Amino acid sequence: MMDLITQLAWGPNGWGDELAAGTLLTVSLALATLPFGLAIGLLVAVAKTSGDKSLQTAANIYTTIFRGLPELLTLLIVYYGGQIVLQRVLALFTDAYVEVNGFVAGMVALGLVFSAFSSEVFASAFKGIPAGQPEAAQALGMTRWQAFRLVTLPQLIKLSIGGLSNLWLILLKETSLVSVIALNDLLRNTNIAVGSTKQPLFFYSVALLIYLVLSLISAKGLGAVEAHVKRGEQRTA
Amino acid sequence: MSDTTIPIIEARTPPPEAIRKWTVSRIAGTALCGVWIALGAGLAWSLYSAFDPDVFFKYIPKMAEGLIITVKLVVFSIFFGGLLAIPMALARMSKSEIVRGCAFGYVYFFRGTPLLGQMFLMYYGAGQFVDQLQSAGLWWFFKDAYNCVLLTFVLNTTAYQAEIYKTAIESIPRGQREAAETLGLKKGVTFWKIIFPQAMITALRPLGNEIILMIKGSAVASLVTVFDLMGATKLAFSRTFDFNVYLWAAIIYFSIVETLRRTWDWLEIRLTRHLVR
Numbered sequence: 001m002m003d004l005i006t007q008l009a010w011g012p013n014g015w016g017d018e019l020a021a022g023t024l025l026t027v028s029l030a031l032a033t034l035p036f037g038l039a040i041g042l043l044v045a046v047a048k049t050s051g052d053k054s055l056q057t058a059a060n061i062y063t064t065i066f067r068g069l070p071e072l073l074t075l076l077i078v079y080y081g082g083q084i085v086l087q088r089v090l091a092l093f094t095d096a097y098v099e100v101n102g103f104v105a106g107m108v109a110l111g112l113v114f115s116a117f118s119s120e121v122f123a124s125a126f127k128g129i130p131a132g133q134p135e136a137a138q139a140l141g142m143t144r145w146q147a148f149r150l151v152t153l154p155q156l157i158k159l160s161i162g163g164l165s166n167l168w169l170i171l172l173k174e175t176s177l178v179s180v181i182a183l184n185d186l187l188r189n190t191n192i193a194v195g196s197t198k199q200p201l202f203f204y205s206v207a208l209l210i211y212l213v214l215s216l217i218s219a220k221g222l223g224a225v226e227a228h229v230k231r232g233e234q235r236t237a
Numbered sequence: 238m239s240d241t242t243i244p245i246i247e248a249r250t251p252p253p254e255a256i257r258k259w260t261v262s263r264i265a266g267t268a269l270c271g272v273w274i275a276l277g278a279g280l281a282w283s284l285y286s287a288f289d290p291d292v293f294f295k296y297i298p299k300m301a302e303g304l305i306i307t308v309k310l311v312v313f314s315i316f317f318g319g320l321l322a323i324p325m326a327l328a329r330m331s332k333s334e335i336v337r338g339c340a341f342g343y344v345y346f347f348r349g350t351p352l353l354g355q356m357f358l359m360y361y362g363a364g365q366f367v368d369q370l371q372s373a374g375l376w377w378f379f380k381d382a383y384n385c386v387l388l389t390f391v392l393n394t395t396a397y398q399a400e401i402y403k404t405a406i407e408s409i410p411r412g413q414r415e416a417a418e419t420l421g422l423k424k425g426v427t428f429w430k431i432i433f434p435q436a437m438i439t440a441l442r443p444l445g446n447e448i449i450l451m452i453k454g455s456a457v458a459s460l461v462t463v464f465d466l467m468g469a470t471k472l473a474f475s476r477t478f479d480f481n482v483y484l485w486a487a488i489i490y491f492s493i494v495e496t497l498r499r500t501w502d503w504l505e506i507r508l509t510r511h512l513v514r
Binding site for chain 2 (some may be wrong): 042047050051053054055056057058059061064065067068069070072073076077079081084134149159169173174177179182187190191194199200204205207208211212215216235
């Protein structure tokens with residue numbers, strides 16, 4: 001058991017630094033995906049709740065597609081398909097060979113999936129805000145943007161924070177899929193460690209434990225955020 | 238005596254139909270729909286122009302076999318997971334702190350870590366204990382990647398389904414249990430005849446989502462040499478470099494998920510029609 005622990009040492013003789021680097025990549029990939037996924041999700045949700053039929057249809061197609069495909073397949077399609085498309089576009093100008101960056105491919109694929117699900121969360125949050133509120137804001141002379149920023153958005157955050165927290169936890173776990181496209185995230189570095197030490201049980205347990213700790217920290221942090229945005233609500237019973 | 242009949246109002250021409258103005262959102266919506274149509278046409282064109290009959294007739298049967306494995310994985314894991322999930326849900330609500338704690342730990346572990354990692358742990362971890370497993374007479378089970386994947390999926394979905402059942406059972410008002418007790422019904426009868434059927438109605442929606450998650454999640458089985466639909470697709474791509482195979486797989490997965498989702502919506506409406514007021 002002791003010699004297993006020493007395997008986790010820092011430096012060239014242990015795998016501690018590799019696992020830490022992998023963890024860092026996992027977290028940064030998830031964090032990099034988040035703003036992009038939230039922004040698109042919000043836009044799609046605005047389209048879904050807009051009065052226009054064609055806009056709603058376009059938004060619903062988006063959600064249906066990226067909710068219906070396995071994340072792994074979306075990732076591979078973005079990675080390999082992106083490569084093909086990029087190559088064809090570049091061939092018009094130059095004959096240089098450019099490889100699609102794995103991190104960007106992962107970010108795009110996970111972001112597409114995340115935004116499809118977050119748009120559903122935002123759309124149902126929009127429905128939770130009575131139409132009278134933006135109307136009242138308009139009656140007070142606010143512009144549409146002011147009404148959105150000052151009246152709708154704060155309530156929207158409050159109504160959607162629970163669903164978004166769940167999506168973040170799912171995103172954190174789904175980043176493990178990028179290990180397939182040779183991106184050195186936590187799981188791939190663990191695979192490398194297992195390949196060289198032949199200790200799968202130990203290293204995979206450590207990796208899962210790290211994921212668990214990341215979920216735990218996120219859940220705590222998000223709980224605090226939720227408590228903060230809901231601080232105005234009365235706590236009865 | 239005055240005439241009380243009301244004169245018939247002559248039919249009037251209906252008001253003219255409102256003209257749909259070209260608002261910003263209508264322009265954007267039409268443009269975006271156009272983008273989708275263009276993408277759909279592009280997909281169809283790509284499938285048609287780069288269609289290679291050799292690849293198609295060689296690998297479509299393989300993908301069909303893969304699809305059967307995918308379906309088997311999902312059906313078995315949902316079924317066995319469901320069987321295990323009910324005792325797990327009851328353990329989550331147990332009066333004993335130890336039982337509750339263990340069940341909580343189990344659920345937290347499987348819901349807090351990636352399915353892919355769990356699968357690697359099971360598959361490669363079992364490979365580390367060949368001798369022990371052989372002497373225990375269990376090696377025949379673990380030497381097959383399919384079995385390892387199935388076991389991981391069952392354990393994983395047990396955790397998710399347990400949480401679904403727990404929430405559903407807790408949503409049944411306490412008065413139901415108390416009323417049953419007042420009527421002198423046994424605890425088992427109360428659970429199976431009163432609590433459980435009502436809880437299942439609440440659990441229907443999240444259960445459908447879980448099945449869909451499982452169908453999509455089962456694609457990771459391809460990463461430990463199981464030739465499910467995704468595995469067959471990856472094999473075909475690695476041998477032919479024909480990108481179309483991924484698009485075929487996408488269409489197949491998408492159709493399954495969409496069909497299931499729509500069936501489930503219909504099922505939910507059908508099963509809850511007595512609850513609609």
